[in-house]
Amino acid sequence: MDRNLALELVRVTEAAALACGRWVGKGNKMAADEAATNAMRRTLGSMDINGTVVIGEGEMDEAPMLYIGEQLGTEGAAEVDIAVDPLEGTNICAKGMNGAIATIAIAPRGGFLHAPDMYMEKIAVGPSAKGAIDINASPTTNLKTIAATKNCNVEDLTVVILDRPRHEKAITEIRTAGARIHLISDGDVAPAIAAAVDGSGVDMLLGIGGAPEGVLAAAALKCMGGDMQGRLVFMSQEERERAVKMGIDDFEKVYTAEEMARGDVFFAATGVTNGELLRGIRYFSGGAETHSIVMRSKSRTVRFIEAQHYSDYKPTI
Ligand code: VTB
Numbered sequence: 001m002d003r004n005l006a007l008e009l010v011r012v013t014e015a016a017a018l019a020c021g022r023w024v025g026k027g028n029k030m031a032a033d034e035a036a037t038n039a040m041r042r043t044l045g046s047m048d049i050n051g052t053v054v055i056g057e058g059e060m061d062e063a064p065m066l067y068i069g070e071q072l073g074t075e076g077a078a079e080v081d082i083a084v085d086p087l088e089g090t091n092i093c094a095k096g097m098n099g100a101i102a103t104i105a106i107a108p109r110g111g112f113l114h115a116p117d118m119y120m121e122k123i124a125v126g127p128s129a130k131g132a133i134d135i136n137a138s139p140t141t142n143l144k145t146i147a148a149t150k151n152c153n154v155e156d157l158t159v160v161i162l163d164r165p166r167h168e169k170a171i172t173e174i175r176t177a178g179a180r181i182h183l184i185s186d187g188d189v190a191p192a193i194a195a196a197v198d199g200s201g202v203d204m205l206l207g208i209g210g211a212p213e214g215v216l217a218a219a220a221l222k223c224m225g226g227d228m229q230g231r232l233v234f235m236s237q238e239e240r241e242r243a244v245k246m247g248i249d250d251f252e253k254v255y256t257a258e259e260m261a262r263g264d265v266f267f268a269a270t271g272v273t274n275g276e277l278l279r280g281i282r283y284f285s286g287g288a289e290t291h292s293i294v295m296r297s298k299s300r301t302v303r304f305i306e307a308q309h310y311s312d313y314k315p316t317i
Contacts, residue, residue, distance in 0.1 A: 007294065012044055014270050018314075053072065080106045112219070117212060133145070146203065157203040224300070229255065286312065287308060
């Protein structure tokens with residue numbers, strides 16, 4: 001795939017973040033999500049790719065655009081699969097809280113795990129702890145191995161985990177083991193990526209979140225040489241049936257980042273609100289500033305991009 005697609009992708013996430021930036025703190029998550037989705041759909045449509053959405057805003061009958069199966073771009077161009085979350089963290093955006101991002105990844109056709117909209121148990125770390133995670137082991141064992149691999153103490157590690165009753169046991173265990181915890185109310189993609197950024201203050205993401213979000217995090221971690229494992233969590237028979245329809249037959253399978261995002265993968269994200277990974281949209285007189293990350297697995301180049309956008313030249317801001 002043409003490496004310049006990476007820079008095209010960051011335009012897509014910038015557009016989505018700028019569009020929902022105006023909705024930060026307004027208490028309307030639907031409007032924020034719609035603004036981001038519209039902008040992402042518009043900018044993606046002009047890219048030189050022949051893409052199919054495999055991780056999107058929902059099934060065809062529940063999402064007006066960027067639905068699973070939607071075809072985008074130009075016929076004859078590079079055939080890719082697209083994973084999107086135009087606004088990852090709709091609630092946090094609506095409340096003006098930390099950690100909302102606009103994000104997208106592309107892979108050669110067939111590259112992404114077709115993750116149904118259900119839960120996934122996840123464990124993710126950066127390159128400095130590669131090989132130190134085991135989703136089947138206890139949080140304590142994982143923390144000890146990660147600390148040994150990183151040549152630090154368990155007390156030096158910070159674990160990000162969604163603040164949900166389902167994580168009570170893990171939270172107690174992590175605290176007892178001595179690690180620090182950052183509880184988040186939503187949005188577990190950005191912290192998984194932050195675990196792979198030196199100096200972000202995050203060492204590991206742990207716990208059960210969305211499966212589609214897991215695939216996006218896997219794409220990013222693969223580009224960074226990080227490590228991730230994910231296992232689908234089935235809550236009902238209906239979810240099992242849906243997964244089978246999407247080609248999943250082993251319900252116990254532990255997926256690595258590579259198994260969730262195969263081939264030459266591209267990933268981009270832009271901050272909507274401030275977070276450990278990215279700064280949110282900042283407005284100034286006559287425009288706004290965005291902060292993005294864009295990367296590609298083949299070259300492992302990780303770019304952080306700050307951009308100024310001027311409303312005189314971009315009426316959409
Ligand atoms: C998860 C997480 C997402 O929503 O899907 C979460 O992966 C939903 O979890 O990042 P609950 O069902 O427990 O609310 C997000 O946080 C997106 O907002």
